[in-house]
Amino acid sequence: MAFSYHLTQLEMNKGKPNVSDGQWEQTLALRNQLINEEKTNRELQKELSQKQDLVFKNEKDLSKEAEVYENLAEDAEKFRMFLGKVKVKGKGVKITLTDGAYDPKEDNINNYLVHEHHVFKVVNELYISGAAAVAINGQRLTSHSYIICNGPVITVDGIEHPAPFIISAIGDPEVLSSSINLIGGVKDQLVNDNIIFTLEKDNEIVLDPILGS
Structure with a gap:
């Protein structure tokens, strides 16, 4: 058991830089925090993109509505002109x-x-x-x-x-x-x-x- 434990520790130490356990844990914590922040940023980017798509769609809908209202106004003006109003x-x-x-x-x-x-x-x-x-x-x-x-x-x-x-x-x-x-x-x-x-x-x-x- 002692020999096995010694090998495991050696393998773990190979993946760590020459720092103390406290510094290593702090580095891991910062790395995990960075990974989580990147994940959050990706989710926020996705949400922003979806909202931008929604805004673009609403702008298109508003543009179509404005065009419809403009056409209706033109038709009304033509109708008034036709009636001699x-x-x-x-x-x-x-x-x-x-x-x-x-x-x-x-x-x-x-x-x-x-x-x-x-x-x-x-x-x-x-x-x-x-x-x-x-x-x-x-x-x-x-x-x-x-x-x-x-x-x-x-x-x-x-x-x-x-x-x-x-x-x-x-x-x-x-x-x-x-x-x-x-x-x-x-x-x-x-x-x-x-x-x-x-x-x-x-x-x-x-x-x-x-x-x-």
Whole structure:
């Protein structure tokens, strides 16, 4: 037993530096403390990484929510504009429809007047071509607007307007004018009906909101 114990002590002493038992125990304690601290640091790093991932996810979610709210705000603004609730300004076109020249002794006046169906053709073509807002002689139109012809005047939502009729539309001037000027399109049809037709592009058209809106 004594011989065995002596060998064991020799083996243990081989793994220890030339220090006292007290110093060795202190070194082991410090080493174990360092190992525990490193383990704790790794756990804290892992926890920090998880929290950073959570923060990143929350930021993405907030960003998506902000984008949704922004889109909703844009949609609401477009809806208000479509309803004529807000004043709008932008590029677009102005189309003027004027009664044609005629000889009252020989011609039927009705064949030279601008009628509601002429105005309808222009307005519908503008909306189809992407116009964001349209007005007749400065009066905004909505999806519920109605136009009635009464001799030399037309009535828009109960308000009478004499000729000439200026139809203003906000939208891409190139697209709107190209659509109106198509061969065999709206312009040609109106000219064939003896209507004097003019179109001009405008870099700044201002349309007021509907009265009482």
